[in-house]
Amino acid sequence: MAHLSASAVKQITEIVKRYENERTPLMMILSAIQSEYGYIPLDVQELVSDLTGIPVAEIYGVVTFYSFFSLNPKGKYVVGVCLGTACYVKGGQSIIDKFSELLGVKPGETTPDGLFTLSALRCIGACSIAPAVSINGKVYPKMTVGKVQEVIDEYRKLGGAN
Amino acid sequence: MVKTEKDLELTAKSCAKNLEDKFSGASGKIAVLICSGTGCLATGAKDILATFQEEIKNRKLEAKVEASKVGCFGFCSQGPFVKIMPKNIVYRGVKASDVSEILEKTVLGDEIIERLLYVDPVTKEKVSKLEDMAFYKKQIKVALYGCGIINPEDINEALGYGAYQGLKRALHMDPQEVINEVLTAGLRGRGGGGFPTGRKWQFAHDQVSDEKYVVCNGDEGDPGAFMDEGILEGNPLGVIEGMTIAGYAIGAKQGYFYVRAEYPTAVARLRNAIKQAEEMGFLGNNILGSNFSFNIGIRLGAGAFVCGEETALLNSIEGKRGMPRPRPPFPAVKGLWQKPSIINNVETLACVPFILREGASKFNALGTEKSKGTKVFALGGKVNNVGLVEVPMGITLRELIYDIGGGIPNGKKFKAIQTGGPSGGCLTEKDLDTPIDYDNLIAKGSMMGSGGAIVMDEDNCMVDVAKFYMDFICDESCGKCSPCRIGTKRMLEILNKITDGKGTLADLDELEELAQVVKANSVCGLGQTSANPIVSTMKQFKDEYMAHIVDKKCPAHVCKSLMKYVIVADKCKGCTLCARNCPVNAISGTVKQPHVIDQSKCIKCGLCQSNCRFDAIIKE
Numbered sequence: 001m002a003h004l005s006a007s008a009v010k011q012i013t014e015i016v017k018r019y020e021n022e023r024t025p026l027m028m029i030l031s032a033i034q035s036e037y038g039y040i041p042l043d044v045q046e047l048v049s050d051l052t053g054i055p056v057a058e059i060y061g062v063v064t065f066y067s068f069f070s071l072n073p074k075g076k077y078v079v080g081v082c083l084g085t086a087c088y089v090k091g092g093q094s095i096i097d098k099f100s101e102l103l104g105v106k107p108g109e110t111t112p113d114g115l116f117t118l119s120a121l122r123c124i125g126a127c128s129i130a131p132a133v134s135i136n137g138k139v140y141p142k143m144t145v146g147k148v149q150e151v152i153d154e155y156r157k158l159g160g161a162n
Numbered sequence: 163m164v165k166t167e168k169d170l171e172l173t174a175k176s177c178a179k180n181l182e183d184k185f186s187g188a189s190g191k192i193a194v195l196i197c198s199g200t201g202c203l204a205t206g207a208k209d210i211l212a213t214f215q216e217e218i219k220n221r222k223l224e225a226k227v228e229a230s231k232v233g234c235f236g237f238c239s240q241g242p243f244v245k246i247m248p249k250n251i252v253y254r255g256v257k258a259s260d261v262s263e264i265l266e267k268t269v270l271g272d273e274i275i276e277r278l279l280y281v282d283p284v285t286k287e288k289v290s291k292l293e294d295m296a297f298y299k300k301q302i303k304v305a306l307y308g309c310g311i312i313n314p315e316d317i318n319e320a321l322g323y324g325a326y327q328g329l330k331r332a333l334h335m336d337p338q339e340v341i342n343e344v345l346t347a348g349l350r351g352r353g354g355g356g357f358p359t360g361r362k363w364q365f366a367h368d369q370v371s372d373e374k375y376v377v378c379n380g381d382e383g384d385p386g387a388f389m390d391e392g393i394l395e396g397n398p399l400g401v402i403e404g405m406t407i408a409g410y411a412i413g414a415k416q417g418y419f420y421v422r423a424e425y426p427t428a429v430a431r432l433r434n435a436i437k438q439a440e441e442m443g444f445l446g447n448n449i450l451g452s453n454f455s456f457n458i459g460i461r462l463g464a465g466a467f468v469c470g471e472e473t474a475l476l477n478s479i480e481g482k483r484g485m486p487r488p489r490p491p492f493p494a495v496k497g498l499w500q501k502p503s504i505i506n507n508v509e510t511l512a513c514v515p516f517i518l519r520e521g522a523s524k525f526n527a528l529g530t531e532k533s534k535g536t537k538v539f540a541l542g543g544k545v546n547n548v549g550l551v552e553v554p555m556g557i558t559l560r561e562l563i564y565d566i567g568g569g570i571p572n573g574k575k576f577k578a579i580q581t582g583g584p585s586g587g588c589l590t591e592k593d594l595d596t597p598i599d600y601d602n603l604i605a606k607g608s609m610m611g612s613g614g615a616i617v618m619d620e621d622n623c624m625v626d627v628a629k630f631y632m633d634f635i636c637d638e639s640c641g642k643c644s645p646c647r648i649g650t651k652r653m654l655e656i657l658n659k660i661t662d663g664k665g666t667l668a669d670l671d672e673l674e675e676l677a678q679v680v681k682a683n684s685v686c687g688l689g690q691t692s693a694n695p696i697v698s699t700m701k702q703f704k705d706e707y708m709a710h711i712v713d714k715k716c717p718a719h720v721c722k723s724l725m726k727y728v729i730v731a732d733k734c735k736g737c738t739l740c741a742r743n744c745p746v747n748a749i750s751g752t753v754k755q756p757h758v759i760d761q762s763k764c765i766k767c768g769l770c771q772s773n774c775r776f777d778a779i780i781k782e
Contacts (some may be wrong), residue, residue, distance in 0.1 A: 023499065024479065024480045024481035024499075025481065026481030026482075027461065027462070027464065027478060027479070027481050028461070028462075030464070031423070031462055031464060034464075054481075058482075061483050062481065062482065062483055065466060065483040065484060065640075066463075066464035066465055066466050066484070067464070067465035067466065068423055068463075068464035068465040069464060083385070084385035084386050085385045085386030085542070085543070085580065085583070085614065085616045085630070085631075086385075086386040086542035086543050086548075086616055088385070088630050089543045089544065089616060089618055089622055089627070090543070090544075094767075094768060097767070098767070101745075101767075121424070122383065122385050122424075122465075122467065122634070122638075123383070123384070123385035123386055123387070123388075123424070124200075124424055125200050125382075125387075125388035125391040125424070125425060126200055126201055126204050126388075127201075127238070127386055127388055127540060127542035127548060128201040128238030128239045128241065128542070128548040128549055129201055129204055129205060129238070129239075130542065130543075130548075132204065137426070139203075139204035141204050141205050144772065145767070145768065145769060145772060146769070146772055146773070
């Protein structure tokens with residue numbers, strides 16, 4: 001646990017405490033940590049294990065089972081390309097291929113500058129505006145291959161600034 | 163606080179009056195309702211609402227105009243929608259920049275803005291009322307009750323629109339009578355299985371235990387389906403009421419919603435509705451002055467499709483990997499934390515208040531002999547009117563696709579409609595006049611599923627569609643059973659081989675054999691049904707498989723290895739646009755002369771075709 005800062009330890013302890021009255025709180029704890037930190041590295045899992053008494057093997061099993069939980073940090077902008085059926089039949093695959101080509105990463109990977117993570121989404125329920133792309137929660141309706149560069153540029157301009 | 167039935171009566175009465183006054187104009191205000199479903203939110207509904215509120219404030223119109231959210235109108239492809247009451251004028255495709263004009267002309271004045279009206283594609287007439295649109299004519303709202311009418315974030319509007327009248331009646335009956343009412347109604351599970359809901363309740367009711375649970379399955383992972391999302395966003399209180407009634411019927415004190423994390427709006431509205439229901443006393447101890455106490459919690463999914471399987475869902479709530487449990491014991495005997503539990507889908511629970519409020523006979527008057535009531539479909543893909551539709555069971559696919567869906571866009575030819583998602587199958591032209599119900603769809607080689615209905619046209623390759631679903635299942639298989647874990651991977655590899663043009667006829671036999679093995683040897687529904695999309699497309703579209711294998715051609719020009727882009731010399735004007743934009747410099751030619759694509763360099767990205775202004779580039 002040498003890598004975790006005192007403030008991180010404090011915050012994770014608080015998250016665990018938040019759910020102490022729940023009967024089986026592991027999913028809730030991990031969801032909270034994921035949304036707070038963007039990933040759940042091994043030393044955080046060890047800390048959760050110490051605090052809850054759940055074996056770290058079990059925690060690791062859960063973290064790696066669910067696609068929302070990540071062992072590695074994600075990019076500042078998570079580009080989610082919907083590949084639900086409605087988006088797929090309307091060309092979602094060509095959209096993700098274009099993002100992959102222009103960003104130089106495969107789905108699931110993060111660009112070396114840490115700016116973008118490309119991910120394939122399984123239906124975000126926005127089928128009426130297919131194909132849809134969701135970047136950090138903002139949804140881009142009716143995407144076309146031609147618009148991909150423009151969208152990437154929009155975020156490149158924002159850059160790493162907060 | 164609503165502590166007694168008398169309180170509910172008084173509150174409901176005053177809420178109903180307020181709602182009526184809001185819509186009739188008796189409140190002295192004009193009501194502007196902005197559709198705030200996920201589809202409309204993604205295309206700007208949030209900005210539209212904010213702009214209305216800002217303009218109302220700036221122009222000091224607070225006493226005259228009120229802008230508020232409503233749940234999904236259903237007609238998502240035409241959104242965002244704005245409805246103005248009591249004038250009953252509906253605008254579609256609204257932008258925030260239209261708000262000022264709408265306020266001036268239609269809200270304050272009496273002018274209709276023609277360009278924002280819906281144009282009927284058949285009659286070419288402009289339509290200003292929802293009820294006059296062909297899309298709505300065959301629809302009946304039971305599960306989607308209140309969606310598009312009430313503000314889903316305001317419990318008072320729900321109370322003014324019948325909320326808790328079903329629970330009130332249920333509390334006058336004993337639990338067995340409530341179960342009988344649901345049995346008489348003929349309600350079957352809307353998540354896809356179609357198991358009689360009343361029987362599920364009966365099993366759990368008959369168990370003796372101090373602890374029982376009601377779990378609502380809102381893990382709508384079927385790609386292309388958003389029925390539960392629409393219901394939870396449009397009238398979350400209806401589902402909460404349904405769950406409360408279920409709790410009373412089986413003798414549970416606690417319920418849980420399990421909702422996928424991909425639906426942030428639905429989760430926020432559900433949380434808000436639970437909070438309001440608690441504050442008013444509809445959740446907690448001694449509900450409506452009875453001896454019945456009930457509480458509800460929310461659990462979020464974390465992106466695993468298999469958690470839609472009920473026992474995997476229970477494991478997920480218990481903080482474990484979402485892997486299915488062997489059955490028996492069934493959840494009704496040993497469910498959540500080993501206690502008797504029922505797991506009902508969102509849409510199933512949304513039907514329950516209607517059944518109790520209006521009576522079982524009102525519900526079973528709708529539908530076919532064995533499938534009663536209505537079904538919500540998420541109509542999507544290659545159909546003009548994409549959206550959420552609720553129709554009585556027994557309507558035909560033709561009515562769904564053509565009368566409600568408005569047919570296939572761009573004059574293309576209908577090829578198939580896929581129902582039941584990754585567990586379902588495709589229905590074709592010859593099935594169009596089949597009345598939709600649980601048993602008919604199974605007999606035709608598909609299934610009702612949760613309600614995803616994806617229309618495909620001549621441009622969709624059915625081998626590619628089968629591959630899409632297999633890729634999905636392969637990815638989502640939890641890995642517990644080797645037939646599912648390994649079998650789906652092998653099937654996917656064979657499909658990849660076929661779409662790459664390397665398939666052989668023996669591959670078809672192997673696919674069939676693998677499909678049988680995986681079906682017979684998997685523990686849960688995910689594995690057992692995983693081969694359905696392959697089996698169904700192989701049966702209905704054998705010719706397409708043969709074309710890929712024997713002729714090495716993809717008839718729909720989708721599979722990249724089996725198609726190429728070519729420039730039609732007669733149509734090419736030599737504008738050079740394609741050549742300049744080609745990412746791999748595969749296009750050459752002189753200005754004003756027809757260009758040529760070098761097939762050895764082409765990566766088939768399709769950019770040239772989408773850029774060409776003369777339709778000179780075709781796939782073959």
